[in-house]
Amino acid sequence: MAAVLEQTPEPDPRPAPRVAPQPDPSTAATPVSGLKPIDRLTSDSRLARINPESDAKTVLRYSSQFARNYIRSDYNFCAAKIAVARGGKVRALEAALRETSEWLRKTEKWLLRHQVRPIELPHDLIELTITRPLAGLLVRCLTQYDRVYARATERVLTGKITGDDRAGILNNAERRLKQIVQICMPDNDQYDFDGARREQ
Incomplete structure (x- = not known):
């Protein structure tokens, strides 16, 4: 029969090492907005190979799922393409970005005619690289889109516009912002000097 150890071992006089508390994985990566966190941006390696006109950074605030998806999937691609755009492609991009920005400005102004108490929507922040002024204009359009999203949501919740109105806006x-991606895709030689796309 095996002997049973009856004697209590002496306590170790050395203090126990301190272990930093680990964050709860269920809450650590949950952004304030409730949107899925952006782990990385698509085409970040493409953008890293570009020698930009500037290495400016900006922090973009967003609340909508569309803005989150556009930032993750399309922004770096567009920023890289904008950085190497020449000739007619630059004119095509500039025209499309300015028209989009102006349409969003007018739409927000129209929504603001319906005065309501502002509602603070949950949001996230992300740092983006501005390769050229036109990339900065794209960031501006995304910021304007998210403001339109917030204004339209406020007015639906207060009954100033219908859900169909909001969906149409x-x-x-979104169609206008997706068009920017389509303009970025073709190479420079597929655009005429005036910005018109050459027929294939």
Whole structure:
């Protein structure tokens, strides 16, 4: 029969090492907005290979799912393409970005005619690289889109516009921003000097 150790071992006089508390994985990566966190931006390696005109950074605030998806999937691609755009492609991009920005400005102004108490929507922040002024204009359009999203949401919740009105406004805005991606895709030689796309 095995012997049973009856004697209590002496306590170790050395203090126990301190262990930093680990964050709860269920809450650590949960952003304030409730949107899925952006782990990395698509085309970040493409953008890193570009020699930009500037290495400016900006912090973009966003609340909408569309803005989150656009930032993650399309922004770096567009910023890289804008950085190497030449000739007619620059004119095509400039025209599309300015028209989009102006449409969003007018839409927000129209929404603001319906005065309501502002509602603070949950939001996230992300740092983006500005390769050229046109990339900065794209960031401005995304900021304007998110303001239109917030204004339209406020006015639906207070009964100033209908859900269909809101959907129409956002669909139109999203279509315009997606068009920027389509303009970025073709190479420079597929645009005429005036910015018109050459027929294939």
